[in-house]
Amino acid sequence: AQTVTQSQPEMSVQEAETVTLSCTYDTSESDYYLFWYKQPPSRQMILVIRQEAYKQQNATENRFSVNFQKAAKSFSLKISDSQLGDAAMYFCAFIGGNQFYFGTGTSLTVIP
Amino acid sequence: ETGVTQTPRHLVMGMTNKKSLKCEQHLGHNAMYWYKQSAKKPLELMFVYNFKEQTENNSVPSRFSPECPNSSHLFLHLHTLQPEDSALYLCASSQLLGTSDSEQYFGPGTRLTVT
Numbered sequence: 001a002q003t004v005t006q007s008q009p010e011m012s013v014q015e016a017e018t019v020t021l022s023c024t025y026d027t028s029e030s031d032y033y034l035f036w037y038k039q040p041p042s043r044q045m046i047l048v049i050r051q052e053a054y055k056q057q058n059a060t061e062n063r064f065s066v067n068f069q070k071a072a073k074s075f076s077l078k079i080s081d082s083q084l085g086d087a088a089m090y091f092c093a094f095i096g097g098n099q100f101y102f103g104t105g106t107s108l109t110v111i112p
Numbered sequence: 113e114t115g116v117t118q119t120p121r122h123l124v125m126g127m128t129n130k131k132s133l134k135c136e137q138h139l140g141h142n143a144m145y146w147y148k149q150s151a152k153k154p155l156e157l158m159f160v161y162n163f164k165e166q167t168e169n170n171s172v173p174s175r176f177s178p179e180c181p182n183s184s185h186l187f188l189h190l191h192t193l194q195p196e197d198s199a200l201y202l203c204a205s206s207q208l209l210g211t212s213d214s215e216q217y218f219g220p221g222t223r224l225t226v227t
Contacts, residue, residue, distance in 0.1 A: 004154070035215060044115075045202065045218035091155065095214050100145070102155035 004094050006103035013082045014111050020067075021077045021106045023092030032096030034068070034075045039105075040088040048090070051075065084110050115139065116219035118203050124225045125193065133188040133222045135203030143209045144186040145216065146178060149200040161186060162209045193226045200224070 004025045013019035025034070032053045039045040051059045051068050059066050063083075067076045079086055087110045092103040116137045125131050137144065146158040160168035161180040175197075177189040186203055200223050204216040 009152075033214060037218075044220045047215055047217070050215055093216075100157050100160075100216075104152065104154050 004092055004101045004103040006090075006092055006106050008106045009104070010107045010109070012109040012111055013079070013086075015084060016081055018078060018080045019082055019108065021079075021090050021092075021108070023075045023077070023103055025073050025075065025092070025094045025101070027073070027094065027096055029096035032094060034066075035093040035095070036064070036066070036075075036077045037091045037093060037102075038086075038088045039091065040085075043088075045091070049077065053096075079108075082110050084112065086110050116203060116205055116217050118201075118219035118222050120222060121220060122223045122225075124227060125190070126227055127193060127195070129193075130189070130191040132190065133201055133203075133224075135186040135188075135219055137184055137186075137203075137205040137217070137219075139205060139207075139217060141205035141207050141217070142183050143206045143214070144180060144183070145204040145206075146186065146188050147202040147204065149202055149221070155202070159188075160209070167209065190224075193224075195226050198224055198226045 006023050034051045036048040037045050038048045049059050049061045049064050058068050063080045065078045089105045089107050091105045094101045119134045143162045145160050148156040157170050158172045159178040164180050175192050179187040200221045202221045203219040206214045206216045
């Protein structure tokens with residue numbers, strides 16, 4: 001079975017500090033894609049960053065970067081210089097072989 | 113309008129009612145999805161349409177009936193729902209299915225309450 005696990009239901013970070021959200025997945029697929037989505041309170045879910053499994057280089061989008069460890073099936077999200085607007089639910093997602101799986105989410109609080 | 117839109121944003125219905133949720137995407141995508149989001153549970157994929165053809169039905173009860181008349185519109189018809197069906201229903205679209213262009217763009221969701 002293919003699954004996505006986010007082991008941290010809640011995280012908090014001081015404004016301007018760095019936080020890392022963890023995600024692990026299980027799959028037998030060799031070709032797949034990983035995503036982090038952000039869902040602010042009562043707002044639309046938006047894509048934060050994506051990683052193709054065949055790429056060894058970790059994806060980076062401004063203050064957001066991932067640590068992709070394919071052998072360990074780990075896909076963590078690092079948010080640098082955290083801002084108040086980063087407060088949201090963060091979902092890790094796996095897409096492979098036309099199958100889609102999301103984790104249960106991590107609620108991130110940013111402390112002023 | 114741009115992106116993925118969903119109407120209505122909020123819906124309260126009785127267990128004997130019939131209602132429909134509408135999703136429209138303005139991104140020129142070819143795949144559309146319905147998800148159910150309940151508190152403290154992973155997003156549950158319900159249906160997938162690719163080029164108007166249904167490709168996935170993840171054991172969804174027949175009281176949920178999808179319809180995809182074209183690549184831009186997706187409906188979810190509801191009838192004789194149960195209180196446990198109360199949730200946020202999200203629509204999403206992607207350019208293609210199962211490729212590097214499969215990142216999904218989500219609508220704002222319909223908050224459904226079944227009384």
